[in-house]
Amino acid sequence: MMDESIIKTSRMxxxxxxxxxxxxxxxxxxxxxxxxxxxxxxxxSLGIVILMRGGVVSFGQGFVxxxxxxxxxxxxxxxxxxxxxxxxxxxxxxATLCALPFAPLLSRYRGIFFAMLTLAISMVLYGILVKTQTxxxxxxxxxxxxxxxxxxxxxxxxxxxxxxxAVVVVGVLATLARIxxxxxxxxxxxxxxxxxxxxEYLGASVSNTIxxxxxxxxxxGGVGGALTLMSLGHIDPNFSYWTTSGExxxxxxxxxxxxxxxxxxxxxxxxIVRSFSNLYFPNTWQLAMGLFLLVVIRFLxxxxxxxxxxxxRNKGGEQ
Amino acid sequence: xTNFQVSTVLSARGVHKSFGAVTAAEDINIxxxxxxxxxxxxxxxxxxxxxxxxxxxxxxxxxGTIELNGKTIVGLGPRQISALGIARSFQIPQLALExxxxxxxxxxxxxNDGPLSVWRPAHSPARIERAEALLxxxxxxxxxxxxxxxxxxxxRKLLDIAMALTGEPKLLLLDEPTSGVSVDxxxxxxxxxxxxxxxxxxxxxxxxHDMDIVTNYSDRVIAFYSGRVIADDKPDTVLDNDEVxxxxxxxxxxxxxxx
Amino acid sequence: xxxxxILIDGIIYASWLFIVALGLTLVFGVLKILNIAHGxxxxxxxxxxxxxxxxxxxxxxxxxxxxxxxxxxxxxxxxLLAPVVEKGVLRFFYGRDEVVLVLVTYAxxxxxxxxxxxxWGPIPYYVSEPYMLFxxxxxxxxxxxxxxxxxxxxxxxxxxxxxxxxxxxxxxxxVLAVIHSNEIASSMGINVTRVCTWAFMFGVFLAAxxxxxxxxxxxxxxxxxxxxVIVSFAVVIIGGLGSIQGAAIGAVIVGLARALAVHTWxxxxxxxxxxxxxxxxxxxxxxxxxxxxxxxx
Numbered sequence: 001m002m003d004e005s006i007i008k009t010s011r012m013x014x015x016x017x018x019x020x021x022x023x024x025x026x027x028x029x030x031x032x033x034x035x036x037x038x039x040x041x042x043x044x045s046l047g048i049v050i051l052m053r054g055g056v057v058s059f060g061q062g063f064v065x066x067x068x069x070x071x072x073x074x075x076x077x078x079x080x081x082x083x084x085x086x087x088x089x090x091x092x093x094x095a096t097l098c099a100l101p102f103a104p105l106l107s108r109y110r111g112i113f114f115a116m117l118t119l120a121i122s123m124v125l126y127g128i129l130v131k132t133q134t135x136x137x138x139x140x141x142x143x144x145x146x147x148x149x150x151x152x153x154x155x156x157x158x159x160x161x162x163x164x165x166a167v168v169v170v171g172v173l174a175t176l177a178r179i180x181x182x183x184x185x186x187x188x189x190x191x192x193x194x195x196x197x198x199x200e201y202l203g204a205s206v207s208n209t210i211x212x213x214x215x216x217x218x219x220x221g222g223v224g225g226a227l228t229l230m231s232l233g234h235i236d237p238n239f240s241y242w243t244t245s246g247e248x249x250x251x252x253x254x255x256x257x258x259x260x261x262x263x264x265x266x267x268x269x270x271x272i273v274r275s276f277s278n279l280y281f282p283n284t285w286q287l288a289m290g291l292f293l294l295v296v297i298r299f300l301x302x303x304x305x306x307x308x309x310x311x312x313r314n315k316g317g318e319q
Numbered sequence: 320x321t322n323f324q325v326s327t328v329l330s331a332r333g334v335h336k337s338f339g340a341v342t343a344a345e346d347i348n349i350x351x352x353x354x355x356x357x358x359x360x361x362x363x364x365x366x367x368x369x370x371x372x373x374x375x376x377x378x379x380x381x382x383g384t385i386e387l388n389g390k391t392i393v394g395l396g397p398r399q400i401s402a403l404g405i406a407r408s409f410q411i412p413q414l415a416l417e418x419x420x421x422x423x424x425x426x427x428x429x430x431n432d433g434p435l436s437v438w439r440p441a442h443s444p445a446r447i448e449r450a451e452a453l454l455x456x457x458x459x460x461x462x463x464x465x466x467x468x469x470x471x472x473x474x475r476k477l478l479d480i481a482m483a484l485t486g487e488p489k490l491l492l493l494d495e496p497t498s499g500v501s502v503d504x505x506x507x508x509x510x511x512x513x514x515x516x517x518x519x520x521x522x523x524x525x526x527x528h529d530m531d532i533v534t535n536y537s538d539r540v541i542a543f544y545s546g547r548v549i550a551d552d553k554p555d556t557v558l559d560n561d562e563v564x565x566x567x568x569x570x571x572x573x574x575x576x577x578x
Numbered sequence: 579x580x581x582x583x584i585l586i587d588g589i590i591y592a593s594w595l596f597i598v599a600l601g602l603t604l605v606f607g608v609l610k611i612l613n614i615a616h617g618x619x620x621x622x623x624x625x626x627x628x629x630x631x632x633x634x635x636x637x638x639x640x641x642x643x644x645x646x647x648x649x650x651x652x653x654x655x656x657x658l659l660a661p662v663v664e665k666g667v668l669r670f671f672y673g674r675d676e677v678v679l680v681l682v683t684y685a686x687x688x689x690x691x692x693x694x695x696x697x698w699g700p701i702p703y704y705v706s707e708p709y710m711l712f713x714x715x716x717x718x719x720x721x722x723x724x725x726x727x728x729x730x731x732x733x734x735x736x737x738x739x740x741x742x743x744x745x746x747x748x749x750x751x752x753v754l755a756v757i758h759s760n761e762i763a764s765s766m767g768i769n770v771t772r773v774c775t776w777a778f779m780f781g782v783f784l785a786a787x788x789x790x791x792x793x794x795x796x797x798x799x800x801x802x803x804x805x806x807v808i809v810s811f812a813v814v815i816i817g818g819l820g821s822i823q824g825a826a827i828g829a830v831i832v833g834l835a836r837a838l839a840v841h842t843w844x845x846x847x848x849x850x851x852x853x854x855x856x857x858x859x860x861x862x863x864x865x866x867x868x869x870x871x872x873x874x875x
Contacts, residue, residue: 112612113859122854123852127852286691
């Protein structure tokens with residue numbers, strides 16, 4: 001017996017997916033590519049938003065992004081996997097497997113230490129990838145075009161089909177994320193962000209929730225990695241570099257943690273600004289991003305800028 | 320022999336706790352019976368907070384046992400003890416400030432409902448109804464959709480207690496329920512709390528400094544000094560006690576404590 | 579002989595790491611800000627030094643003067659950039675959560691990445707004049723550039739200088755009080771805002787100086803900052819945020835680990851640093867030397 005609100009959310013999700021699929025029919029090729037990138041990066045940021053709802057920020061989602069991407073790339077080149085949907089699933093599950101051993105450890109950390117530990121882990125992977133010649137070292141390697149349900153995708157159509165796949169996959173995941181956020185666990189997650197002491201005293205396990213959020217974010221990161229790989233046809237260690245992780249965090253901050261759609265709008269805006277700035281005002285898009293980030297952190301109301309309740313407010317709870 | 324059995328809800332035997340050279344609890348022996356309203360009094364550092372912290376699992380006694388309805392709770396953490404039926408409110412209300420009063424109540428309900436579900440929406444009609452009923456008892460229904468950050472201190476204290484009651488605990492510990500509240504608000508607030516509690520099946524322990532509140536709202540008083548229990552009886556008897564007057568309330572019987 | 583090579587390489591790299599990390603750890607100690615833009619100040623210092631040295635050469639000064647030009651470059655960067663950043667940006671975020679401040683400094687990093695490219699362009703700069711000032715140091719098997727060894731001397735001077743300044747001068751004691759607890763310091767009458775402003779400027783100066791001193795050893799080009807950010811973070815986390823001895827020990831550990839890897843297991847060169855960082859975070863998150871800070875009960 002499904003709850004009414006879950007049915008409502010699912011309907012909304014399906015509607016949005018249909019809408020984006022329709023819009024895709026009229027998009028020019030460059031916009032299709034841009035949108036696919038926005039979706040495949042946005043899904044990683046969505047994972048960060050889920051973590052942020054629980055009060056922690058990961059500065060190392062590049063780890064799962066790269067893990068998913070490389071696993072998919074290797075499956076494609078060495079195991080002969082070509083089906084795009086299968087590759088997305090491989091990416092997601094591979095990243096989850098890689099993240100699993102770190103979840104219990106990470107769930108005990110907060111604040112700067114959580115951020116730094118995730119950063120360190122992603123840089124360890126980066127360091128390994130750069131020096132592993134069989135994986136192409138710092139140049140990485142290419143993959144061939146994926147297929148969809150056995151159909152060879154002609155170069156002309158591949159952008160459009162990949163876009164459709166991204167819309168469906170990301171749309172489903174975003175809908176599930178919304179259901180998660182509205183669920184009992186999602187609400188407690190938010191409370192943990194504000195006062196984990198109280199949550200612990202009320203009887204729920206804070207570290208369990210944070211650990212679970214981390215796993216969910218890992219799956220999303222891996223899916224993002226697989227989709228990005230298929231869009232670019234190429235992978236390299238930069239997927240795991242700290243500046244890549246930083247960009248995912250940027251979009252998450254921009255979007256805030258109340259709306260799932262906002263994450264993808266934010267991701268899309270970043271991709272547009274990046275492309276246009278490269279064309280018309282070179283060397284300004286990071287400047288713009290940085291300024292915008294400062295504005296968001298400073299001025300946008302709770303949920304978008306002021307994401308963290310000063311921990312000082314609740315001090316003094318224990319005598 | 321009485322016709323009805325009054326069970327012992329909480330039983331402490333030989334409980335001892337020290338922090339280095341400081342003895343915070345020394346040979347504490349207490350039996351709390353079901354339905355009692357017990358106040359714990361004593362000046363700061365006397366040991367009542369330490370006792371509360373040991374009962375709720377924040378601290379572990381160095382020696383002795385504490386049992387809830389016959390089950391040992393020493394060594395268990397706050398989460399497990401909460402699951403067994405001990406709830407507490409906080410002197411400085413511990414709430415999710417950016418969330419509404421309703422959401423705070425729903426969180427409390429969720430935490431008490433066993434494993435957190437991913438599929439059940441937090442705002443289900445059934446759970447909202449129960450939260451509303453509880454908020455009603457505490458006269459908080461008007462604030463149901465307001466952000467806690469906007470609520471005044473007295474309202475937050477009541478909300479804190481309402482949240483603790485959500486899990487239908489067997490034992491409720493109130494940590495200075497009227498502290499930080501203005502003098503004219505204290506009694507109305509205690510009235511509200513008392514009325515709300517009387518409609519729930521729960522045993523209450525509360526830490527208090529105001530002797531008027533103690534006299535009017537508890538049927539039993541346990542006085543602490545220097546980690547020991549120096550008196551344990553009806554309010555009038557305890558407050559007449561020489562040691563209690565010396566160490567806790569000040570020389571003459573006053574309405575307010577010396578701290 | 580291999581051991582000696584590893585030791586020398588390690589100490590040279592450690593010296594560089596220490597100079598770079600010193601400012602970062604100091605700024606955290608005083609302002610409680612983990613400054614991602616620290617790497618950007620390093621890069622700006624390197625670029626400015628490149629420009630200053632080029633001017634000094636074009637004005638006919640001998641290469642020895644280029645050392646002064648480098649120091650002046652660092653001073654210029656600190657005087658110009660620090661107030662703009664601190665009063666123009668950071669000030670609006672004081673009191674916010676530590677992670678929020680990291681994000682603010684990340685925004686600054688992004689801004690400075692492009693700003694540097696806009697001012698100096700994407701081409702690499704070479705600051706060759708000072709590099710051969712100290713000649714070559716020849717051992718039986720290896721030949722080192724003398725300049726690399728001055729880095730060691732310089733690191734020691736910096737470290738001792740800052741240590742002495744903090745512990746033996748009145749101003750230093752005031753700074754230590756703020757590091758310990760800015761609330762207590764403020765209640766003692768110390769102008770915490772002023773200490774923070776000057777400490778930040780000093781931190782920027784140290785970063786820029788590190789960049790300036792290093793510029794003859796590398797090609798100064800875009801991308802300099804991001805590499806420095808991550809490696810200085812590793813050193814500071816390992817040593818302990820806010821601790822100067824920590825920065826020194828962290829620098830030595832990372833320096834020797836890298837030298838060891840380069841000569842015996844090259845594949846581990848990069849990740850060994852971050853494995854060390856992760857291990858420290860897992861087992862002793864406060865680092866090897868916890869900064870002296872008042873415990874808030």
